[in-house]
Amino acid sequence: MLSHKAKYALKALLYLAEQDENHISKTIEIADGANIPKKFLEQILLDLKRGRFVSSKQGKFGGYYLIKSKNDITLAEIHRLFDGAIALLPCASLNFYEPCSDCKTESECSLHHGLVLIRDKTLKAMEGITIASLVKK
Numbered sequence: 001m002l003s004h005k006a007k008y009a010l011k012a013l014l015y016l017a018e019q020d021e022n023h024i025s026k027t028i029e030i031a032d033g034a035n036i037p038k039k040f041l042e043q044i045l046l047d048l049k050r051g052r053f054v055s056s057k058q059g060k061f062g063g064y065y066l067i068k069s070k071n072d073i074t075l076a077e078i079h080r081l082f083d084g085a086i087a088l089l090p091c092a093s094l095n096f097y098e099p100c101s102d103c104k105t106e107s108e109c110s111l112h113h114g115l116v117l118i119r120d121k122t123l124k125a126m127e128g129i130t131i132a133s134l135v136k137k
Contacts, residue, residue, distance in 0.1 A: 006082035008036045009044045010131075013078070016054065017070040017131045024063040044082075051081045070135065076126035086126065087119040094119070 002010075015034040019025060027045065031038040045064055048054045055067045066073075079086060080095065090098035091106060092115035103109045 002079065003083050005040065005044060005047075006079055008034075008040055009048060009078050009082055010075070010134075011036055012041060012044060012048070013053065013066070013070075013073060013131045014134055016064065016066050017135050019065075022065075024057050024061065024065050026063040030064065047081065051077075053077075070132040071130055073131040074127050075129040076123060079126060086123050088115050092116045092119045094123075 011034040012030050015030050016025060025033075027041060028038060030036065030045075031041045036044075045054060045056070049056060049064075053066065053068050053073055054064050056062065056064050076086060085093040085096040087093035087096070089100065089111075090096055091100045091103070091109075091112050099106065100109070100112075103112065106112045
C-alpha cells in the first residue's frame with residue numbers, strides 16, 4: 001500500500017501538473033486544491049524538491065512548480081522516493097537488495113522466484129503510469 005505521504009505527494013504533483021505551464025503555486029493553494037493537510041504538504045514538497053521533481057521560488061509571488069515533465073514522472077519514482085522498495089522482500093529488490101538470512105541460496109528459493117515475478121510486473125505497471133496519464137482531462 002502507498003503511504004499517506006506518497007499519496008499526498010502524487011496529489012500535489014497532479015495539482016501542479018494541472019496548472020498552466022508558468023504558474024507558480026503557493027503551498028496553501030496546493031493544500032486546498034489537492035485536499036492535503038498543510039502540515040504534511042510542506043515536508044512533502046521539500047522531499048519532492050530534493051528529488052528534483054519540483055522547484056520553488058521565494059518571495060511574495062513565490063511557490064512551487066514542476067521542473068520535471070509530467071510525462072516523465074512515474075508512479076514508480078514517487079513510490080521509491082517516499083516508500084522505498086517496490087519489491088515485497090529485500091531479496092527481490094532491484095534498488096534496495098539484501099540477501100535473506102534464512103535462505104540457503106536464492107537460486108533454490110521458490111519464494112524468491114515468485115517475489116521477483118511480482119516485482120517485475122508491479123514495476124512495469126508503475127513505470128507505465130505517469131503524472132500526465134493521471135491528469136484529469
